[in-house]
Amino acid sequence: MKSESIVRAALVVVCSLAALTCKNAAESSTSGAASQATAALPASASAASSPGACTPGKTGRIAFLLKQQTAFRYLNADVPFFQKTVEGAGFKVVFQSAENDAKTQVSQAENVITRGVDAIVIQPVDFNVAGTIAKMATEAKIPLASYDDVVMNVSHAAFIGRDPKEGGIAAATAVVAAVPKGNYALIGGDPGQTGSTKMQEGYRQVLEPLVKKGDIKIVLDQFTPKWKTEPAQAHAENALTRNANKVNAFLVSYDGMSLGVMQAVRGAGLKPGSIPITGQDMELAAAQAIVEGKMFGTLWPAPDEMAVRAGKVAIALARCETPQTDATVNNGAGDIPWAKTPIYLITDKDMPKFACSHQFWLKLDDVYKNVPAKKPTCP
Numbered sequence: 001m002k003s004e005s006i007v008r009a010a011l012v013v014v015c016s017l018a019a020l021t022c023k024n025a026a027e028s029s030t031s032g033a034a035s036q037a038t039a040a041l042p043a044s045a046s047a048a049s050s051p052g053a054c055t056p057g058k059t060g061r062i063a064f065l066l067k068q069q070t071a072f073r074y075l076n077a078d079v080p081f082f083q084k085t086v087e088g089a090g091f092k093v094v095f096q097s098a099e100n101d102a103k104t105q106v107s108q109a110e111n112v113i114t115r116g117v118d119a120i121v122i123q124p125v126d127f128n129v130a131g132t133i134a135k136m137a138t139e140a141k142i143p144l145a146s147y148d149d150v151v152m153n154v155s156h157a158a159f160i161g162r163d164p165k166e167g168g169i170a171a172a173t174a175v176v177a178a179v180p181k182g183n184y185a186l187i188g189g190d191p192g193q194t195g196s197t198k199m200q201e202g203y204r205q206v207l208e209p210l211v212k213k214g215d216i217k218i219v220l221d222q223f224t225p226k227w228k229t230e231p232a233q234a235h236a237e238n239a240l241t242r243n244a245n246k247v248n249a250f251l252v253s254y255d256g257m258s259l260g261v262m263q264a265v266r267g268a269g270l271k272p273g274s275i276p277i278t279g280q281d282m283e284l285a286a287a288q289a290i291v292e293g294k295m296f297g298t299l300w301p302a303p304d305e306m307a308v309r310a311g312k313v314a315i316a317l318a319r320c321e322t323p324q325t326d327a328t329v330n331n332g333a334g335d336i337p338w339a340k341t342p343i344y345l346i347t348d349k350d351m352p353k354f355a356c357s358h359q360f361w362l363k364l365d366d367v368y369k370n371v372p373a374k375k376p377t378c379p
Helices: 002-017 023-037 043-049 072-088 102-115 130-139 164-178 194-213 229-242 255-267 284-291 303-318 351-357
Strands: 061-066 092-097 119-122 144-147 158-161 182-187 216-222 249-252 278-280 297-300 327-330 335-340 344-347
Touching (some): 119 303, 158 303, 164 278, 164 297, 182 194, 216 229, 255 284, 303 335
Antiparallel strands (some): 327 335
């Protein structure tokens, strides 16, 4: 690069006048020119991976701060796949589970930062409250990446996760193809998490043109704190009661909440499966409901792939390297480098292929327990 040559030449003159060795200075200029060449990268990525921002491998520990650790997906995907990836690179994982309490997560983060780690990966309980944690990590010169839900309004090293809006679009598009007209109920998850708010945006992107045409009416649009089953069931019951049971579709953002919605449908005296219901996470009860015709489908956020990707990002950050990313996401403080992972809808027709290729997740005999005749023969 022309600018690099000029910088080198200037340094040679200065070093000669000062009777200094130019080798180190020239090497420094090359590093500076390389930084200019990568200026297109978001500032947060460069800062997090620069030698001045962290010390590579200082403690040999990487923290994984989860909003909870007891749900099926965490026990079978997020935790084991992250752990295997990180430990395979020689680091120890420090796990913390906040059990969906934002204040608890802040306290856990304070403890982790005080003890010292080389990098932090956090799945925020609340994307705004977690900004406090991102600031603490920056002050401690510990690179931090958000996981599954992006931390809002504070710059940090990276985000690893799917695009929940894409998931919402996929679910709504499929249900609209099956039920192009009628009353729709939208039941989102926790309002403090982008996995919920962005998915709701995806639903609306598909539905709003049809609402304007008069084909669809949104009769319920509610979030559900902490993704709880009982409040979701109450939302569904209210929607059914207010509309004389004439709800034609439920777009729901989590399988545990979908179970509550199915209970509300049964409680209203309606036939299971008569109203399309979606979910997310592919928990066993949802998988069984799908193959039994009681549930339309569920979004698979690929937590196994997400956890592996997060492990690789964490390793790079712990080594003060720039992690591999695919895009950026604006979190209100700027563009955050995004290691993007997939999300897609699984319906009854997709289940045989999914079940055969994800037997680490669910056993075939369990999925098809109540409909053994539908059990596929895997290759």
